[in-house]
Amino acid sequence: xxxxxxxxxxxxxxxxxxxxxxxxxxxxxxxxxxxxxxxxxxxxxxxxxxxxxxxxxxxxxxxxxxxxxxxxxxxxxxxxxxxxxxxxxxxxxxxxxxxxxxxxxxxxxxxxxxxxxxxxxxxxxxxxxxxxxxxxxxxxxxxxxxxxxxxxxxxxxxxxxxxxxxxxxxxxxxxxxxxxxxxxxxxxxxxxxxxxxxxxxxxxxxxxxxxxxxxxxxxxxxxxxxxxxxxxxxxxxxxxxxxxxxxxxxxxxxxxxxxxxxxxxxxxxxxxxxxxxxxxxxxxxxxxxxxxxxxxxxxxxxxxxxxxxxxxxxxxxxxxxxxxxxxxxxxxxxxxxxxxxxxxxxxxxxxxxxxxxxxxxxxx
Amino acid sequence: xxxxxxxxxxxxxxxxxxxxxxxxxxxxxxxxxxxxxxxxxxxxxxxxxxxxxxxxxxxxxxxxxxxxxxxxxxxxxxxxxxxxxxxxxxxxxxxxxxxxxxxxxxxxxxxxxxxxxxxxxxxxxxxxxxxxxxxxxxxxxxxxxxxxxxxxxxxxxxxxxxxxxxxxxxxxxxxxxxxxxxxxxxxxxxxxxxxxxxxxxxxxxxxxxxxxxxxxxxxxxxxxxxxxxxxxxxxxxxxxxxxxxxxxxxxxxxxxxxxxxxxxxxxxxxxxxxxxxxxxxxxxxxxxxxxxxxxxxxxxxxxxxxxxxxxxxxxxxxxxxxxxxxxxxxxxxxxxxxxxxxxxxxxxxxxxxxxxxxxxxxxxxxxxxxxxxxxxxxxxxxxxxxxxxxxxxxxxxx
Numbered sequence: 001x002x003x004x005x006x007x008x009x010x011x012x013x014x015x016x017x018x019x020x021x022x023x024x025x026x027x028x029x030x031x032x033x034x035x036x037x038x039x040x041x042x043x044x045x046x047x048x049x050x051x052x053x054x055x056x057x058x059x060x061x062x063x064x065x066x067x068x069x070x071x072x073x074x075x076x077x078x079x080x081x082x083x084x085x086x087x088x089x090x091x092x093x094x095x096x097x098x099x100x101x102x103x104x105x106x107x108x109x110x111x112x113x114x115x116x117x118x119x120x121x122x123x124x125x126x127x128x129x130x131x132x133x134x135x136x137x138x139x140x141x142x143x144x145x146x147x148x149x150x151x152x153x154x155x156x157x158x159x160x161x162x163x164x165x166x167x168x169x170x171x172x173x174x175x176x177x178x179x180x181x182x183x184x185x186x187x188x189x190x191x192x193x194x195x196x197x198x199x200x201x202x203x204x205x206x207x208x209x210x211x212x213x214x215x216x217x218x219x220x221x222x223x224x225x226x227x228x229x230x231x232x233x234x235x236x237x238x239x240x241x242x243x244x245x246x247x248x249x250x251x252x253x254x255x256x257x258x259x260x261x262x263x264x265x266x267x268x269x270x271x272x273x274x275x276x277x278x279x280x281x282x283x284x285x286x287x288x289x290x291x292x293x294x295x296x297x298x299x300x301x302x303x304x305x306x307x308x309x310x311x312x313x314x315x316x317x318x319x320x321x322x323x324x325x326x327x328x329x330x331x332x333x334x335x336x337x338x339x340x341x342x343x344x345x346x347x348x349x350x351x352x353x354x355x356x357x358x359x360x361x362x363x364x
Numbered sequence: 365x366x367x368x369x370x371x372x373x374x375x376x377x378x379x380x381x382x383x384x385x386x387x388x389x390x391x392x393x394x395x396x397x398x399x400x401x402x403x404x405x406x407x408x409x410x411x412x413x414x415x416x417x418x419x420x421x422x423x424x425x426x427x428x429x430x431x432x433x434x435x436x437x438x439x440x441x442x443x444x445x446x447x448x449x450x451x452x453x454x455x456x457x458x459x460x461x462x463x464x465x466x467x468x469x470x471x472x473x474x475x476x477x478x479x480x481x482x483x484x485x486x487x488x489x490x491x492x493x494x495x496x497x498x499x500x501x502x503x504x505x506x507x508x509x510x511x512x513x514x515x516x517x518x519x520x521x522x523x524x525x526x527x528x529x530x531x532x533x534x535x536x537x538x539x540x541x542x543x544x545x546x547x548x549x550x551x552x553x554x555x556x557x558x559x560x561x562x563x564x565x566x567x568x569x570x571x572x573x574x575x576x577x578x579x580x581x582x583x584x585x586x587x588x589x590x591x592x593x594x595x596x597x598x599x600x601x602x603x604x605x606x607x608x609x610x611x612x613x614x615x616x617x618x619x620x621x622x623x624x625x626x627x628x629x630x631x632x633x634x635x636x637x638x639x640x641x642x643x644x645x646x647x648x649x650x651x652x653x654x655x656x657x658x659x660x661x662x663x664x665x666x667x668x669x670x671x672x673x674x675x676x677x678x679x680x681x682x683x684x685x686x687x688x689x690x691x692x693x694x695x696x697x698x699x700x701x702x703x704x705x706x707x708x709x710x711x712x713x714x715x716x717x718x719x720x721x722x723x724x725x726x727x728x729x730x731x732x733x734x735x736x737x738x739x740x741x742x743x744x745x746x747x748x749x750x751x752x753x754x755x756x757x758x759x760x761x762x
Contacts, residue, residue, distance in 0.1 A: 119704050121705075121723075121724060122632075122633060124632070124633065124634045124635075124639075124703045124704065125634075125703060125704070126634070126635050129635070129636070143704065143705075143723065143724070144704045144707055144708075164636065165635065165636050185723075187708040187709075187710075187723070188708070188709050189707045189708055189709060190706070190707060190708070190709045190732040190733070190736075195707065195708065197723055253496075254498055254499065254500045254503075255500050255503075262749070264749045264752065264753070265749065313696075317692075317739065320569075320739050320743075321739070321742055321743065321747075321748070324498050324499070324743050324747060325493075325498070325522070325523050325575075325740075325743055325744070327569075327739075327743075328568050328569050328739060328740055328743065329566055329567065329568060329569065330566075330567040330568060330569060330571065331566070331567065335568075335569040335736075338569065338736075339569065339736065342699075342732075342735070342736075343706075343707060343732065345700075346699075346703060346704055346706050346707050347704075347707070350700055350703065352642070352644040352645055352648070352700065353634075355644055356642070356643075356644050
């Protein structure tokens with residue numbers, strides 16, 4: 001067993017951490033949010049130049065990473081710093097763009113944004129629940145499209161055959177966002193991240209990714225990458241919340257002593273630290289099995305998303321509680337991490353969805 | 365043993381239901397039902413409707429314009445008002461200050477302030493918490509120094525709920541810095557428009573300026589605004605806090621929230637079926653409902669004891685603990701029930717009128733905001749850690 005990082009990965013993590021420490025802090029993050037911009041374009045470009053996006057793509061696609069451990073270390077570092085920039089769409093798209101080297105090059109350079117348009121208004125978290133039709137043009141509505149209003153390209157899941165909920169019959173199409181028939185409604189999520197609702201009216205479906213009607217397996221693969229990335233990002237946010245809480249317990253005085261000397265709070269902190277280590281192990285489990293056969297990989301996908309979702313909510317709620325009123329304020333950094341930790345559960349399936357899926361995948 | 369209300373109580377419950385059905389404006393109840401944001405006008409409309417009926421001040425004596433209700437009647441009204449999605453009445457004047465004035469104030473103070481609370485002319489806010497104090501309330505530092513017929517007040521209060529709407533604030537101030545922590549505190553009434561009073565809104569985790577900081581810079585307060593005796597304010601503060609803790613269980617709020625979660629779970633689908641049929645979600649929901657059923661009875665047991673004249677002991681702390689845990693879990697379940705629709709922040713809908721449209725389910729815009737806002741329940745009014753300490757001390761001593 002070896003849980004140490006390779007020299008190359010350690011170098012990437014170091015340079016990424018240093019760059020974020022120099023260019024992003026809570027005040028600058030709030031300034032971006034207050035400006036109405038979905039993210040800081042200069043920061044995104046700087047991080048792209050550092051190779052952050054290239055680390056999400058395998059060598060054969062023009063990157064220098066793309067493995068589970070690459071995704072885990074990049075996103076944990078991004079999450080710890082509270083970045084708002086559109087890295088998650090790239091992690092989602094990376095496994096789907098193997099035949100589009102030019103586009104990958106632009107994504108890696110931070111010049112194009114490719115995002116997945118999959119969730120439908122009545123579909124909740126089921127990957128097979130697709131009603132947007134492709135016969136032959138695209139008609140229907142997608143919601144929760146991450147950075148949908150900023151993207152240059154969409155990967156759209158659409159039904160070519162079969163009934164609603166049928167895993168067979170779904171295809172993926174690459175659609176530029178300047179294609180005809182798109183109505184894009186930009187949205188800001190509760191945690192400050194950008195998304196959009198997109199309606200398709202007779203939008204041409206010219207570029208198919210993969211085989212016709214075989215898109216479900218690709219969706220699973222892309223979602224596995226996204227869940228690893230998001231889980232690692234929330235692990236980073238947990239670390240940030242933990243650091244803030246630890247400092248607060250040591251400096252905040254009440255009844256004449258630091259509140260960290262109260263056993264009630266010590267025990268809560270101990271539980272929180274223990275659970276965060278559980279989350280770290282769950283992220284490692286998925287990182288190590290991202291390229292495993294489908295059955296093995298998907299059990300780890302659901303196990304990790306369930307465990308990380310449980311721990312993320314616990315860390316958010318406990319950190320706010322241990323801070324008291326100050327943890328409830330918009331001005332203070334903790335509330336931003338708390339919102340991200342809680343709302344991440346609503347992306348790619350929540351704790352209940354993945355608990356049910358895990359039982360199903362385990363033969364239950 | 366008979367767990368049901370008496371006939372007289374059931375008649376009262378029906379009377380309350382009839383009143384709510386005819387008198388609660390639909391647009392107001394819709395705002396409450398959808399967790400939209402209430403403005404000052406919204407609160408004042410409902411305040412005036414209740415006052416016209418004589419039901420605004422449940423616990424005040426009838427001769428002062430109160431309803432003179434028993435603890436069980438108060439409970440029935442709260443429960444029904446919550447289920448009907450009535451706005452809450454702002455408690456600072458009615459259930460916090462008024463009982464203190466009736467018990468410890470001068471005749472002149474009672475005669476002056478109580479009618480103005482009922483009429484809505486005065487909107488009171490609470491000046492208890494300070495930045496360094498938190499649950500250690502007695503460590504407050506705001507100073508009041510006697511200067512002839514006035515006190516000169518300097519200091520800062522925080523977490524002043526809805527202070528942006530208030531024209532009056534009741535404050536705990538330190539009048540004897542040399543006395544022991546609890547012994548040098550006085551209870552003072554201050555006009556918000558006195559020179560030297562400034563207010564700064566604090567935006568909370570849900571994006572709303574619900575609370576404020578209030579600064580006092582050489583504020584001159586007439587000495588007649590002192591309640592009771594100088595340096596005895598801690599006694600009055602404790603009296604007020606026991607009144608604040610009535611209805612801390614929030615059974616009515618939880619019943620209403622449970623009904624909302626059930627409705628949403630029957631309306632949204634998961635895997636092509638109503639979410640209510642999903643065994644995982646159904647199990648979570650059932651567990652909260654079971655806890656709530658028991659807690660409602662714990663609440664009634666304590667009410668019955670209060671009607672029989674027995675003072676509540678640590679049970680009020682237990683109610684606060686269990687009640688807030690259940691309410692928070694219900695906000696969490698509503699957020700989960702909405703799934704991906706809970707993600708977008710939709711301020712136009714939350715602040716807007718009846719015509720603002722929502723993406724996804726009608727409960728979607730308010731669900732996450734309300735979940736985050738309700739994290740306060742386990743922090744304010746003495747944090748849940750403080751309540752656990754009270755419960756433990758009641759059996760262990762110390």
